[in-house]
Amino acid sequence: MAEQSVLVVEDTDEIRELVVTVLTRAGMDVRAVATGAEAIEEVRRSTPDVVVLDLGLPDADGTEVCRQIRAESECYVLMLTARAEEVDLLIGLAVGADGYMSKPFSPRELVARVQVMLRRPRVAAAPEPAAVEEHVRRLAELEVDEDSREVRVDGAVVDLTRTEFDLLAALASRPGRVLQRETLLREVWQTDWEGSVRLVEAHMSNLRRKLQAAGLSTPEIKTVRGVGYRLVA
Ligand code: CA
Secondary structure, eight states: OOOOEEEEEOSSHHHHHHHHHHHHHTTOEEEEESSHHHHHHHHHHHOOSEEEEESBOSSSBHHHHHHHHHHHOOOEEEEEESSHHHHHHHHHTTOOOSEEEESSOOHHHHHHHHHHHHHSOSSOOOOOGGGGGGGEEEETTEEEETTTTEEEETTEEEOOOHHHHHHHHHHHTSTTSOEEHHHHIIIIIOOOOTTTHHHHHHHHHHHHHHHHHTTOOSSEEEEETTTEEEEEO
């Protein structure tokens, strides 16, 4: 199995070195840069699986760097922030990071969060001809294909991030049933990290907007206020 690669983008030397050390010890192939410009160049060159991205960079706003990486790459983005309060702000801005950690963070927690991202499939699994049909869920106008990790509305592919796909796949696997936000956190992010219920809400709202823009009317993602979400035909 190929080593999984992580790009660390952090301008503070001690933090960058700490992150590189703990991830390398965990068996990952780690590269590191200190600026936004280098980050974008490195993402193009080495196509990392996960980018650990500092919000406060000397040459660019980390949120802009995140957007640009998103536009060009399928990688996961775990954003590091200087203060816990920044996390809520960033989630509200819908920057599109897959996860957030505020400094100071526990190195062990950082490794765990990156490992969860690396366990989720980077690209679609090669389909087994006989089994293809079993992994495609069809619900009215919606198709969720777990082999190709594609979502189609009336046959047309909708461009989702991997986190958005995982959320929709979780809902589509149990149509009609209410999935609590905490359940989605555990299934999609594999964490109980407090404060990240808002992360579920932010990604869900992006997912809904994309599905609506693609013309989906049935099934619909319904919010069960204060509890969670369900997919209703
Ligand atoms: Ca910084």
